[in-house]
Amino acid sequence: MDMYIRIKRDKTTYFIRCKASDKILDIKEKLQELVDKPAKDQRLILPGTGEVLDDSKTLADQKIDTDAVVALTLRKDDNEFEEVNIVRPSDFYQTRDAEGASCNSTVVTNERAGAEIVYGSEECFNHSIQLLEELGFPKGVLPLKDLVECGRVRETGFVWMKQKAPSEHYFEGTKTLVSYGIEVTAYVEKFKMKKMSGIKSKQLFVWVPIVEMSIDGFNGKKMYFKTPMGIGKSFHVTSFMSVEEKEKYEKLQLKDKEVEIKEN
Template identity: 45%
Template structure:
């Protein structure tokens, strides 16, 4: 995959850093007419898009992550590098994305929305199997996480902070985080 990325670097728009990479990938999905929550990668190091060839890529720090789209109860695995060629309403020749069917992990090679049913997203695997889901299942969601910094005296209002997080990211403040539902406790 790295050699494929290298061959498309020339003339590509490349950005580094999680926040800007996430923003650019969401903008691209929106431009293509695809759901904005389709690529919920974490700690993205690099995003690249070559408009001339239609090639896009995302590189994340972790080797792989698994994400469950709760509305459809579907688990998807994203490799360290995710690549695809883009067209309006379509990602094709995808690498680095797998979906779990029964006990097997199948490579997802194409994701598309048709003009006939723009509220449905179809996923096609390398074996030729395909499945269609409501596009709303891949809508970009935000979750409010409330974090508390604890010390030996307990909690106080000044130790409270909150922020919006995408996916399952942890609070970046120092200490050990303990999650209770949507509350995070930061222990020092």
Template identity: 45%
Template sequence: MGLVTDEIRARAEKYTGDEICREKTKVFLSEVSMPNGLLPLKDIEEVGYDRESGVVWLKQKKSITHKFEAIGKLVSYGTEVTAVVEVGKIKKLTGVKAKELLIWVTLNELALEQPISSNKINFRTPTGLSRTFPVSAFVVPEIEKPATEKTNGTTEVQVTNA
């Protein structure tokens, strides 16, 4: 993880365990205005986020391949994914590849097209090639759990991400 130095690890927010890591991944994606389903990782062991530098890292037990059904694209996520994030952009991305025709292409930048209201996201490779897709293809709808009654008589509604 070349982006993640000892200094960055020391000052970053770090989380371990799949459930909290999935939640924190969605939180930081939301903070930088990126779609919540962009990183559909499984069995996440660690997530770290240094807000000062924008460096983010995610470690999962094994590589996964995810198909974004809305656009029919396969994306492979390695055991370690790192990036520098800022509002509307993920750059210096490592550990992510997309299948284009018969070959896997490394992705190194994801950026919302300007103006952000255009609802398009651009995927770039180190060679300068790029593809644009609708943001909606990477959004996972939130599912509301039914209201549950607490013992003190109040009603609680829980909202979770699918």
């Protein structure tokens, strides 16, 4: 039967899909690409007891069930292993009653299985900026505040970002007020975020959900936003750029014009 466990190290969590019959060594091999450390340089530990898990035993042998939390430590340069150091959000160790769990919560759990998660304001900010850069978006297009958790499932493209509280941002360049819920989710691919939730734009006196945003390719000049009805609007990409990005963009545009003048 398929299951998942949460592997935690410092402020990062890895959701690992597995089976009860998988050996601890199998889990370490799945982690290898994520942490860039071979299995021999990883140690998996039960946080509650401090027990070091045996590579040759299965998850079932060591009574590790789905949604279990396991701490990860890595071998240091001095050949010693790190001490266990994990962040524990208040809901992390809550017991889940399988019979009482709703269908929606099961869907959410499955949707996030296999995710890499980071916690904390600075770590989440860096994570969100890296994501936007990777997708080809300007850094200011998702001005979320006081982030506490960010997650990404690379296999499916599902991402989420959690704030301490809902927030609003007024984009001066588009004259638009946008609200952001406590959690913003989306499925991402290069130059696009789709199936978005948690974002609304105020149109006259009505808050309209934004379910998709995209940019027209590398060095694109337009960003496009769609509502659930398929109605879209586009704005110049500079409306969502940071000050630094805008300066670089303007310099590039100036150089392009100079080249064009010389060629003519």
